[in-house]
Amino acid sequence: MSKRNPEYDFKWCPGCGDFGVVRSIELALADRVMRLKEPIEKTAIIAGIGCSGNLVHLQEGPQPYGFHGIHGRALAIAWGTKAARPDLNVLIVCGDGDFLSIGAEHIGPQAKRNVNITAVVMDNGIYGLTKGQASPTTNLGVVTATTPYGKLEDALRPLDLYMALGVSFVASGLSTRPRDLATLITQAMEHPGFSIVHVQSPCTTYNDTYEALKGNPEKGIEALAHPVPDDHNPADAEAARQLIAMPGMPVGLIYKKADSIAMNERLEEARERIKVRTRSVDDMLTALEV
Amino acid sequence: MGADLVVRFAGEGGQGQVTAAEGLAQAATRVGYHVQTFATYPSQIEGGPVWAQTRVSTKEILTQGDQLDVLVALNRQAYETHIGDLRDGGILIYNSRDFDTAPLGKVIGLDAEALARETGNPRAANVIMIGAVAQLALMPQQYFVDWIKERFTRGRPSDQEIIDGNVKALQVGIDAATASGYSVDPLDTPPTPEGKRILVQGNAFLSMGAIHAGLDVFYGYPISPATTILVFMEGNLNGPGKFVGQASSEIEAIAAIVGGGYSGRKSMTSTAGPGLSLMGEGIGLAWMAEIPCVIVDVQRGGPATGLPTKTEQSDLLMALNPGHGDMRIPVIAPGSVAECFPAAIHAMNWAERYQGPVILLTEMSIAERNEDVPRPDLDMPIEARVVSDGSMGNRRYAGAGITPFPVPGNPGAYVANGSEHDEQGDTTHQPLVHVEQTERRFSKLKLLEDGAYESDNSAASVVMMPWGGSKGPGRAAYNRLRADGIDIGWNYTMFISPLPAALLEELRTKDLVIVPELNYLGQFSSVLRSLGVKAQSITQYTGLPFKEGYLVEQVLEAIKARSGKLVGA
Numbered sequence A: 001m002s003k004r005n006p007e008y009d010f011k012w013c014p015g016c017g018d019f020g021v022v023r024s025i026e027l028a029l030a031d032r033v034m035r036l037k038e039p040i041e042k043t044a045i046i047a048g049i050g051c052s053g054n055l056v057h058l059q060e061g062p063q064p065y066g067f068h069g070i071h072g073r074a075l076a077i078a079w080g081t082k083a084a085r086p087d088l089n090v091l092i093v094c095g096d097g098d099f100l101s102i103g104a105e106h107i108g109p110q111a112k113r114n115v116n117i118t119a120v121v122m123d124n125g126i127y128g129l130t131k132g133q134a135s136p137t138t139n140l141g142v143v144t145a146t147t148p149y150g151k152l153e154d155a156l157r158p159l160d161l162y163m164a165l166g167v168s169f170v171a172s173g174l175s176t177r178p179r180d181l182a183t184l185i186t187q188a189m190e191h192p193g194f195s196i197v198h199v200q201s202p203c204t205t206y207n208d209t210y211e212a213l214k215g216n217p218e219k220g221i222e223a224l225a226h227p228v229p230d231d232h233n234p235a236d237a238e239a240a241r242q243l244i245a246m247p248g249m250p251v252g253l254i255y256k257k258a259d260s261i262a263m264n265e266r267l268e269e270a271r272e273r274i275k276v277r278t279r280s281v282d283d284m285l286t287a288l289e290v
Numbered sequence B: 001m002g003a004d005l006v007v008r009f010a011g012e013g014g015q016g017q018v019t020a021a022e023g024l025a026q027a028a029t030r031v032g033y034h035v036q037t038f039a040t041y042p043s044q045i046e047g048g049p050v051w052a053q054t055r056v057s058t059k060e061i062l063t064q065g066d067q068l069d070v071l072v073a074l075n076r077q078a079y080e081t082h083i084g085d086l087r088d089g090g091i092l093i094y095n096s097r098d099f100d101t102a103p104l105g106k107v108i109g110l111d112a113e114a115l116a117r118e119t120g121n122p123r124a125a126n127v128i129m130i131g132a133v134a135q136l137a138l139m140p141q142q143y144f145v146d147w148i149k150e151r152f153t154r155g156r157p158s159d160q161e162i163i164d165g166n167v168k169a170l171q172v173g174i175d176a177a178t179a180s181g182y183s184v185d186p187l188d189t190p191p192t193p194e195g196k197r198i199l200v201q202g203n204a205f206l207s208m209g210a211i212h213a214g215l216d217v218f219y220g221y222p223i224s225p226a227t228t229i230l231v232f233m234e235g236n237l238n239g240p241g242k243f244v245g246q247a248s249s250e251i252e253a254i255a256a257i258v259g260g261g262y263s264g265r266k267s268m269t270s271t272a273g274p275g276l277s278l279m280g281e282g283i284g285l286a287w288m289a290e291i292p293c294v295i296v297d298v299q300r301g302g303p304a305t306g307l308p309t310k311t312e313q314s315d316l317l318m319a320l321n322p323g324h325g326d327m328r329i330p331v332i333a334p335g336s337v338a339e340c341f342p343a344a345i346h347a348m349n350w351a352e353r354y355q356g357p358v359i360l361l362t363e364m365s366i367a368e369r370n371e372d373v374p375r376p377d378l379d380m381p382i383e384a385r386v387v388s389d390g391s392m393g394n395r396r397y398a399g400a401g402i403t404p405f406p407v408p409g410n411p412g413a414y415v416a417n418g419s420e421h422d423e424q425g426d427t428t429h430q431p432l433v434h435v436e437q438t439e440r441r442f443s444k445l446k447l448l449e450d451g452a453y454e455s456d457n458s459a460a461s462v463v464m465m466p467w468g469g470s471k472g473p474g475r476a477a478y479n480r481l482r483a484d485g486i487d488i489g490w491n492y493t494m495f496i497s498p499l500p501a502a503l504l505e506e507l508r509t510k511d512l513v514i515v516p517e518l519n520y521l522g523q524f525s526s527v528l529r530s531l532g533v534k535a536q537s538i539t540q541y542t543g544l545p546f547k548e549g550y551l552v553e554q555v556l557e558a559i560k561a562r563s564g565k566l567v568g569a
Ligand SMILES: Cc1ncc(C[n+]2csc(CCOP(=O)(O)OP(=O)(O)O)c2C)c(N)n1
Pocket: A049, A050, A051, A052, A053, A071, A094, A095, A096, A097, A098, A099, A122, A124, A126, A127, A128, A129, A130, A135
């Protein structure tokens, strides 16, 4: 249910991390509208399928355009939108299953194209919407609906993956810190190229990781999440790789390629350089006349 | 004097058969003849059996030709495979270096490779063969010289040398044919053409139609026989606001065109069967979210990888229902190279008009053949999307029929949704909403029922109605049957689904509708039967187009089997 549409029949569970993510997107977009004097309708948010994807129906306040598509394809749809309309601000919101399992094949090509899209990945280490099956980021040994003996596969390390694929902007955030997350999303949207903000967004129903992320000194649980150190240089890819190789989950801006050039800029530059001539259909036909 | 010349060049891949057939076609169009080429080859880069055929005629050409006037056999296997198609009195030109045949009938043995080497251009064996054919048909040499000049002028210093070598090779072929003393029935003088004509390949013509219809963005993944569309777009769809992208898969390509259509732009992809299979879910998304886009499926043979370089019409059922759930995707299937241009425009127009995906269903035999066609009419209406001015707020999916399309960037933000949704695009599973929205989606198809169709001898109770590329052979067979006094009618349309309403009405009154189609199941006739038409297929699944003679036989048999006697005659 949302204020905008009280009859909307999807609800997130109480305490779901996705509440924090939608809040941070609202904050980042409100800030963008104010600072850039850009109407909110210039933003399109393309969602995958999962609890996470329902975000596009649950935003409060002024509404951007939305697209609730099919499982795993938000990034591919967004490529189509952004390449056709470079003037739009294009975001995608995806779950960990959506983005890293069924949709993983799209990350590499998009990284290499460096299309100017921002992906906000809501990682809860579980398939929420389908009721608790293991996802690529579920940890080894965790019992889920589909891993009765405990998960036998190693957990995927998304930040490693993004760095290896050459994603030009990689940030890591927490749903519990919506203001910080909003700042990361703003930076990501302003980065010229493909940006991923990977968010720990716990699932209270099937994989509650709040305590693990935050730690609990009383139980002797050390916090998994730790801020990116102040002296980290996000333009340094090697430093970024070292940072994410350390135990735990760094939170903040991990990597931002300094000389990133987005695909549409490359295209414009090439057209200019090669002086591409546009032939009308009339001309094409004339060339074929017998 | 004759009206027709059919020449086949057969041999091993890499021997220049396709170039030879195209060269002959190009020169013949310059003389003023109608031409049609056809080529078939295995899915490999070097070697394997390849043959290419050119038909030259003083009249409009409907088929590639059943029988050969001249067979050029470049190796023994080609000779053995194709000699049965040479008509009585036809001429065989063969490569005497590779094999020898008993001298039966009119036979010219040429060691084309040795002769080519003598001209200084060992690669010109195929040009020698063209020279021989040109001489046999008494076609003016100058047109072939012109073709050689055009083909080999590439802006390199060696151009002149290569051209000279090829012109010499042409002469060698001419001399050899002259020495043989044979000739085919020389062709009649071609009629003066009415209006301008072009020589074009199906896929290129289709691409031009789409560009003319205002295509903005194209995303595609290479696959035979659709790759030439992607390549054409990469080279020709440019300028401000235009974008062409090579996708990483067909799944990405379909998603991207849906994203492009959603953004307010006209978008298209092209693929063949295997890619269409992968696109199913994405096409369903476009149907559900009501996003205009066009998917070209250039049919090839068989399921899975099947016959990648052969022709078939076996994707029809899939095109109508390419994904799960209740949907019926509009399908337009051009029946000739000439129809590729208008078909692409119609497909783009339909997508905008009903705000959803349209499949443009073509096939290998049309996609890759060259044909001379009239220069198309550029005044065909181009339809633009009805766009929202924001006054209806976010109620994109309100009511029945289409609603003005909100274009991102403008007021009217809504959520386009592939899940069942209410009028503003929010997900809902309420039974009544699903009923309402399902009916809304299907109701829009009504907007597409006004397509044109052909009808001849409409008083007849038995009609032939081929679809797609079987139109040409079907029409040739129909003409023959009519000339023989058979009382049979003719119907044809490129608008496969929804059928033009008036045509469907007409078909329902018939006792029998005979559908020649290149698939095992008889796909189109099964669709027609589901619509209350008494339809029956003539099928063929060889990977090759129909021959006229076969269709004549089969139609007569179908009529006889039904009524126990021939109609008319
Ligand atoms: C092609 C396809 N396969 C499977 C599904 C079923 N499905 C819906 S959501 C989902 C996984 C959701 O997990 P995730 O992406 O992590 O999102 P979350 O619900 O956790 O936010 C699956 C498997 C589907 N909708 N489409």
